[in-house]
Amino acid sequence: MKLKEVITSAYDNLSKSQQKVAKYLLEHPREIAVLSATEIGEQSGVSETTVIRFCYAVGLSGFTELQKSVREQLLLEKSSLQTYVTAKESLADAPHLHARVMKNDSERIQQAIDLINEEDFELMLEKIKEAEKIFIIGSRTSFAAASWLAFTLGLARDHVKLIRSDTDDLLHLLQSMSETSLLISISFHRYVKETIKFTEVAKKQAGYVIGITDSPLSPLQKHADLLFPLIPTGRSTIDSTPVLFSFLNAAVAGTTLKNREGFENRNKEYDLLYRDYFEPY
Template sequence: MDDRNIQYIIQEKFHTLSKSQQKVATFTLKNLQFVGVHSATNVGEKAGVSETTVIRFCYAIGLSGYAQLQREVTMFLFNEGNNSSLQNYLQSKQKLIENPRFYEKTMEKDASRILNISKNLHEEDFNRASLLLHTKKKIFIIGYGSSNLAAQWLYFTLNLLRPKVVLMKLETNEMIRSLQEIDEESVVIILSFHRYFKEPIQLASEIQDKKCEIIGITDSRIAPITKYSTITFVNEQQEMSTIDGMPALISFLNTLIVGMTAQDHDYYEKQRVKYDDFQNSFIADRWS
């Protein structure tokens, strides 16, 4: 194997697997500790497939067999348990720093991640999400932990372009008020990345009953949020550090906003003029 971790490889290969092998993949990703210490027969029983299917799953993702799967899972769990996201980030940069003009290599990796995401975008989902952002009366954005920075950027930018954009907060009163306002005329954007906060998933469960559209943005095809989102965008990344995924995530969000403005260019141009006029007037009054 190369330097990709087992979690990334399973996620990358997931769409190429048979339905029975996908059951093994899903069980493995959700129960890594179990796979690390139990036999292929036990895993098959838990996943609802045969032992043979478990072995074939290993071959399908490029491993030599179940023994290698257990080794890779064990190493992944060891590294995950001993390294923080920040530590993974610094370690991944050490090799780059040792090279001349390391800044080029660093930015090339960011560009590579962005291109990878663009190539894997589902055009129908993207167009539908862009239309929802333009047509729905209210937009609610949820993003906690490592997703919070991206959620704030998305809120700031959307708020410049259209009314009724809400960044949902963890405070109970604010959360309850927002939940009461969400209806069929709303679209909810939930950013959920490893390690997945339980609060956004719980909120998605509550929102699901309101019959509104939920756009889930995550890093795995089987991330918890995919169960509730009506449209899912998966920004897969090889690195264990969520910090590395941020430039590509912001680029994707920026592209999604471009898709929204493409629905009615004249309207958003008028919004820009209003904003610029107010900003110029405000600055002139302040410094006059």
């Protein structure tokens, strides 16, 4: 039986305070998945002890098992692919499919524009400019974005490193980080544990961590000094890709404008190397 059904069936036998926890859990599964028992208690208006007793009352071994069940059964109830396909079904027989899909993308980008705090964006540009070294990580659906960002930022400044967890020595990379380093971590639902764990450890090594994600309740929020949640809750990760690349493009544009001389010098060097080694005979 799913956790939601277990809670619903046990609801009438719970104390009034435990019912507050149950109601909060059913209404805010993402928050239960990432907050502590103390924070859940504060949000639902009860004590931490009540949250723990609620777990026992519904047959769980404790708060850890509650979070695990929520993540598995509620937070991850639908895959991004399922959400993506469902959202496109209404367009299946409509004319001008490309125009409709691209219009939806532009609407999501506009929503993201409204979500982004301009002061936070300017702070990100300043951190990118000041950092001695920049490390960028993103896995699975986020890897293409991380790779693109590393390449394009590398045209504007020195010492930009894309982290490849499949081939890089992660311990060596962590050792090479310092208080003058910047980590940019990209992770979208479903959140890759490897990325979250690396970000957590790197937070103790790097001077500053920027998280780029979908939701303010993303696991990255615990480890990022500055968080950019770009997508309203419930959106497909695949559908978020145009928004993500548009945001990264804005970040690169801002970095280039703030370091125009450095970009022009690196661009000249890049063109020379390209002509010497990559142009066809």
